[in-house]
Amino acid sequence: MRSPRLPRLVLSSRPAPPPPPAPGDVLAEAERVRVHLGGRPVLDGVDVTVRAGEVLALVGPNGAGKSTLLGALAADVPAAEGVVRVHGRPVTAWSAPELALRRAVLPQSASLSFPFAVEEVVRMGRAPWAGGEREDEDDAAVAEAMARTEVTGFAGRPFSALSGGERARVALARVLAQRAPLLLLDEPTAALDLRHQELVLRLCRERARAGDAVVVVLHDLALAAAYADRVAVLRSGRIAADGPPARVFAEGLLSEVYDQPVEVFPHPRTGALLVVPRRTP
Structure with missing residues (x-):
């Protein structure tokens, strides 16, 4: 009697x-995205586009929805309404390994439960390439990456022994x-x-x-003005303005969004915009 044939295992x-x-x-891109957290709306119909070749800064007061929008673009925070696309496809259409080859995410804080060395932590970023055609680039x-962020000098130190700034780098x-x-x-x-x-x-x-x-x-508006190609200003879960810093960073808009009078003026040497609180003498 012939034994039954076992099903073929197809390795993905x-x-x-x-x-x-x-x-x-x-x-x-986010299109009419709404996000609710803890039973309250955090993003309310947000539209934003992210293009290759540019730095987009998300700015706004605490609680405006900046981190939530970033999390939605990363596919870490689900949208209650609207759609988020990465590389032209809804984020829900990508698998986790596919997303990991297309976007890299830096959260606000980094913590590890085990005493990994610095180089081991950095090498974790290569996990999406394991077994792939570019594994030899690891x-x-x-x-x-360590040289660019100036952490090579303590590559062998435990991550848990670093200062907050060193951990961030x-x-x-x-x-x-x-990559x-x-x-x-x-x-x-x-x-x-x-x-x-x-740096x-x-x-x-x-x-x-x-x-x-x-x-x-970013919270530092001067950094955003100096380095961003585009700035999206968030207020109460909505985009209050989106465009180049020279156009978006107007005294009236920023004073209203932050509920704090500010001054915007060019740097006397470089011409770059400076944004500072308006203070009385």
Whole structure:
């Protein structure tokens, strides 16, 4: 008697990475997106487009919905209404491995339960490429990311032994090592000193000039004015303004959005916009 044939096991192949984007390609977009958290609306009909070759800064007061919008674009926060697309497809149509090749996400805080060394943490960014055609780039990608974020000098130290600012730079190195064409960064400068704030924003601009799309949540309006190609100002879960900093950063709009009088004027040497609170003598 012939034994029954066992079903053939078909091993799924690794997802193919996306082709390099062309300048101006839409890598992410939100269309009429509404998000509810804790029973209350946090985003209310938001439209935003993220294009290759530009840095988009999300700014606004606390509770305006900046991090929620970033989470929606990352497919980490589900939309109650509307649609979020990454590389032209609804985020729900991508598998997790496919998304990991298309977007890299830096959350507000990074914590690990095990004593991983810094280099091991950065190497985690290469996980989406394991077993794929670019796995041989791992060592170079990790080394470059650590050098760019200036963490090579403590590559062997435990992540848990680092200061807050050092952890933030290691977390950014992990994102850079992932080499995804869409970077979503939530307050990457919050724990950093002046020098490293500038370093991080320069890296954002360089990645955009190389063809990637970068979305960064910022509280420092001067940094946004200096480094962003476009700024989306959020207020109460809606987009109050979207455009180049020179057009969006108007005293009246910002004073109203932040409920704080501000002054906007050009830097006397570079001409870059400076945004400061209006203070009485």
